[in-house]
Amino acid sequence: METLWQDLRYGARQLARSPGFTAVAVLTLALGIGANTAMFSIVHNVLLRPLPYPDPDRIVWFFERQPNLERAPFSGADYLDLAQQSRTFEHIVAMRDLNFHLTGHEEPELVRGRVATPNLFGVFGVQPVAGRGFLPGDGAPGAPRVAVLSYGLWQRRFGGDPGAVGRDITLNEQSVTVVGVLPPTFRLGGVELYLNPRHVVPEVFPTMPDDPTQNRATHYLAVAGKLKPGVTLAQAQADIDAVIGRIEEEHRTGHTAQIFPLQEVVVGDVRRPLLILSGAVGLVLLIACANVANLLLARASSRQREIALRTALGAGRWRLVRQMLTESLLLAMTGCALGLLLASWSIAALVAASPPQLPRVSAIQVDRVVLGFAVVVAVLTGLLFGLAPALQAAKTSLTEALKEGARGTGDGTPHSRLRRALIVAEVALSLVLLAGAGLLTRSLVRLLDVDPGFRSNNLVTMAVSFDSAKYSQEGRNLDFVEQLLPRLESIPGVTGVAVANDLPLEGQETTTNPTVEGREPAQPGEQLLIGVHSVNTNYFRALGVPLQHGRFFDQRDAINAPPVVIVNKTAARRLWPDDNPIGKRIRLLGGEEFAEVVGVVGDIKHNGLTAPPSMDAYVPYAQVPWPYLMIAVRSTMEHGALLSAVRAEVRALDPDMPVFSVRPFQQVLDELLGERRLTLVTLGLFAGLAVLLAAVGLYGVMAYMVTQRTREIGIRLALGARRSDILRLVVGQGTRLALLGVGIGLVGGFALTRFLAGLLFGISATDPLTFAAMAVVLLLVALVACYIPARRATRVDPMVALRYE
Numbered sequence: 001m002e003t004l005w006q007d008l009r010y011g012a013r014q015l016a017r018s019p020g021f022t023a024v025a026v027l028t029l030a031l032g033i034g035a036n037t038a039m040f041s042i043v044h045n046v047l048l049r050p051l052p053y054p055d056p057d058r059i060v061w062f063f064e065r066q067p068n069l070e071r072a073p074f075s076g077a078d079y080l081d082l083a084q085q086s087r088t089f090e091h092i093v094a095m096r097d098l099n100f101h102l103t104g105h106e107e108p109e110l111v112r113g114r115v116a117t118p119n120l121f122g123v124f125g126v127q128p129v130a131g132r133g134f135l136p137g138d139g140a141p142g143a144p145r146v147a148v149l150s151y152g153l154w155q156r157r158f159g160g161d162p163g164a165v166g167r168d169i170t171l172n173e174q175s176v177t178v179v180g181v182l183p184p185t186f187r188l189g190g191v192e193l194y195l196n197p198r199h200v201v202p203e204v205f206p207t208m209p210d211d212p213t214q215n216r217a218t219h220y221l222a223v224a225g226k227l228k229p230g231v232t233l234a235q236a237q238a239d240i241d242a243v244i245g246r247i248e249e250e251h252r253t254g255h256t257a258q259i260f261p262l263q264e265v266v267v268g269d270v271r272r273p274l275l276i277l278s279g280a281v282g283l284v285l286l287i288a289c290a291n292v293a294n295l296l297l298a299r300a301s302s303r304q305r306e307i308a309l310r311t312a313l314g315a316g317r318w319r320l321v322r323q324m325l326t327e328s329l330l331l332a333m334t335g336c337a338l339g340l341l342l343a344s345w346s347i348a349a350l351v352a353a354s355p356p357q358l359p360r361v362s363a364i365q366v367d368r369v370v371l372g373f374a375v376v377v378a379v380l381t382g383l384l385f386g387l388a389p390a391l392q393a394a395k396t397s398l399t400e401a402l403k404e405g406a407r408g409t410g411d412g413t414p415h416s417r418l419r420r421a422l423i424v425a426e427v428a429l430s431l432v433l434l435a436g437a438g439l440l441t442r443s444l445v446r447l448l449d450v451d452p453g454f455r456s457n458n459l460v461t462m463a464v465s466f467d468s469a470k471y472s473q474e475g476r477n478l479d480f481v482e483q484l485l486p487r488l489e490s491i492p493g494v495t496g497v498a499v500a501n502d503l504p505l506e507g508q509e510t511t512t513n514p515t516v517e518g519r520e521p522a523q524p525g526e527q528l529l530i531g532v533h534s535v536n537t538n539y540f541r542a543l544g545v546p547l548q549h550g551r552f553f554d555q556r557d558a559i560n561a562p563p564v565v566i567v568n569k570t571a572a573r574r575l576w577p578d579d580n581p582i583g584k585r586i587r588l589l590g591g592e593e594f595a596e597v598v599g600v601v602g603d604i605k606h607n608g609l610t611a612p613p614s615m616d617a618y619v620p621y622a623q624v625p626w627p628y629l630m631i632a633v634r635s636t637m638e639h640g641a642l643l644s645a646v647r648a649e650v651r652a653l654d655p656d657m658p659v660f661s662v663r664p665f666q667q668v669l670d671e672l673l674g675e676r677r678l679t680l681v682t683l684g685l686f687a688g689l690a691v692l693l694a695a696v697g698l699y700g701v702m703a704y705m706v707t708q709r710t711r712e713i714g715i716r717l718a719l720g721a722r723r724s725d726i727l728r729l730v731v732g733q734g735t736r737l738a739l740l741g742v743g744i745g746l747v748g749g750f751a752l753t754r755f756l757a758g759l760l761f762g763i764s765a766t767d768p769l770t771f772a773a774m775a776v777v778l779l780l781v782a783l784v785a786c787y788i789p790a791r792r793a794t795r796v797d798p799m800v801a802l803r804y805e
Contacts, residue, residue, distance in 0.1 A: 028215045034688070036377055037377070044369055049630055088239040093123045118136055120205065152184070239349070273679040284686050296386065306751050332381050336378035426741065430480045430741075439685075452505060456666070460664050461662070463659070501628070512530060514586050536553075557620040569601070610761050729793075
């Protein structure tokens with residue numbers, strides 16, 4: 001310990017004597033360690049940390065697989081069969097997200113609710129902070145309806161009053177008794193990401209009033225379950241396969257079911273981008289280590305006399321290596337301390353910029369696990385960048401030091417060869433990162449060029465819901481819409497109003513198996529699903545959707561008129577490939593009447609920008625009214641003023657009707673592209689940092705080489721060499737290193753960027769144009785890094801150089 005303390009004190013004094021070297025090394029390490037710590041914090045909290053439920057590895061999520069649809073909800077009858085016939089589950093819960101008008105006590109409010117069977121909290125193991133959870137009898141036929149509130153709604157609506165438990169609230173004009181309050185930390189993992197596309201967290205949990213409907217054609221329930229102790233996922237899947245097999249034998253649905261661990265559902269599609277970014281930031285740390293190793297090698301060259309003297313006085317090789325490694329670890333731990341500060345800032349920025357698709361974002365923090373990771377990385381980093389210079393320095397002898405000093409070039413020394421190898425590695429790793437960032441950039445550009453099928457500029461979207469009992473009478477919601485539309489269209493600055501049961505790009509609200517007149521119904525496994533959209537007469541004009549054939553909806557398509565439908569170009573081509581669809585008849589939503597096709601419109605991207613064209617059918621809202629309404633208003637007004645005007649018009653018709661989910665359509669696009677943008681920006685920052693470190697490293701090597709070869713350069717100039725020859729000599733040597741690094745980087749890039757394939761759109765992971773462009777960029781940076789010390793070499797005075805030693 002005494003010797004270790006002596007090494008630490010001596011190392012600290014040595015670093016303090018070289019403040020410039022120490023500052024550059026510490027900052028380089030801080031950038032590498034800080035970036036890795038920030039990335040690990042995200043990966044640890046999002047991917048690795050167990051979900052905050054008892055026995056989270058036993059919680060699974062069910063998905064029904066339908067023809068052309070991998071992940072679909074269940075029908076009520078299918079859920080009941082699963083719950084009653086499965087033998088490997090403690091609980092199986094069914095859930096459905098709904099909007100509720102919360103009235104009474106205060107101003108009316110629309111809240112998001114999750115209706116669930118009574119075993120909801122048995123699956124997730126939550127204990128209310130006030131009152132109780134659901135009991136087995138809750139929700140039984142004839143039993144009073146009860147609900148559990150979220151902690152946020154309890155605080156906002158009741159001020160945290162414990163007396164709220166046992167009181168009645170009014171949801172959609174029905175009385176419901178509050179029986180409990182959930183803890184503030186309760187979240188259903190990533191369940192929100194599946195149940196609703198807007199990622200709105202539910203605030204009220206009523207029980208399902210009765211057993212779910214026995215209709216197998218209506219699929220609307222999300223299903224989760226908790227395995228019995230000791231049951232494996234494979235055993236549970238076999239059990240579910242047996243139940244679904246019996247359902248298939250009896251009803252011929254053509255559907256199957258698959259279960260996934262809840263952790264996998266929560267993580268969703270963010271696993272691959274996070275792992276790719278983790279690999280990228282690891283490459284940045286390697287480049288930082290190479291840079292600091294180069295600095296230590298240069299410093300070791302200047303300490304050759306000291307090391308030779310220590311050897312002559314009896315210091316063994318291991319003693320010298322230990323001293324050098326102690327200095328390396330001091331640098332690493334100092335860089336770790338600064339890196340943790342940078343990591344905390346980076347995490348705050350990443351959390352603020354994260355898209356809604358990133359799950360568990362609120363849990364991301366620098367905790368004890370992250371601190372331990374940072375310390376381990378710092379120690380390993382110190383050993384990694386310090387070992388080679390320490391071993392090289394320990395080989396130095398007094399005789400060799402004198403010989404190398406007399407030679408004055410150092411061009412063939414082990415130090416020089418290792419420094420050049422490190423630079424080649426830095427350039428190669430930088431090219432891999434640059435190529436990845438270039439591919440993501442070109443992919444995003446291609447995605448932004450995708451035609452969504454409508455004009456998205458100057459659109460503001462919002463929603464209203466007709467869940468209130470006052471709209472239970474047939475035709476009431478249609479009357480409301482017919483009165484609202486002229487009011488909205490008359491607002492100054494409004495140029496178009498579109499209403500529908502869903503909005504483009506956010507997923508089809510309803511799909512059905514169409515029946516084409518004169519054609520046999522499709523067999524299970526061959527069914528073609530078509531999206532059904534209930535729209536107003538001006539929907540296509542307001543969104544700027546082109547008419548291909550026929551006509552748009554108009555006043556002829558009233559409530560009692562013969563049913564009509566407009567199909568998109570893809571549906572027309574697939575349903576009537578060799579015929580004109582105008583005048584053909586099709587039956588949708590399991591109805592009895594056929595609807596006549598009166599028009600064909602262009603394809604709209606309903607399922608996101610990257611999804612292939614889907615079949616879509618549009619029906620008049622007057623003929624197929626919906627229990628809720630999405631509104632898109634095109635206007636030149638400022639968003640806040642437009643919202644106030646819209647709310648005023650809605651309030652004039654119904655003071656209790658809330659307008660919710662208000663946002664510019666640009667925000668919808670931003671959310672769709674948010675994950676890709678975040679991945680691109682983060683990888684781009686890593687690539688930029690890598691290129692900067694590589695350029696600094698190359699500059700340092702070339703500058704050191706010029707210093708070491710000052711005498712040689714002076715002799716060359718004295719013997720008649722032109723300054724342009726010296727410039728070519730220095731730049732040429734640096735360029736050769738860069739070219740070798742680029743060549744190795746191209747090979748490595750072609751091997752590694754294939755992991756990006758799942759994140760790319762419209763471009764290959766080995767796109768030669770991207771690789772060529774990134775290679776040229778890196779070579780230009782390398783030329784600049786070489787040119788500065790080369791210019792300095794041309795200014796060497798031969799007389800001064802000859803007296804250099």
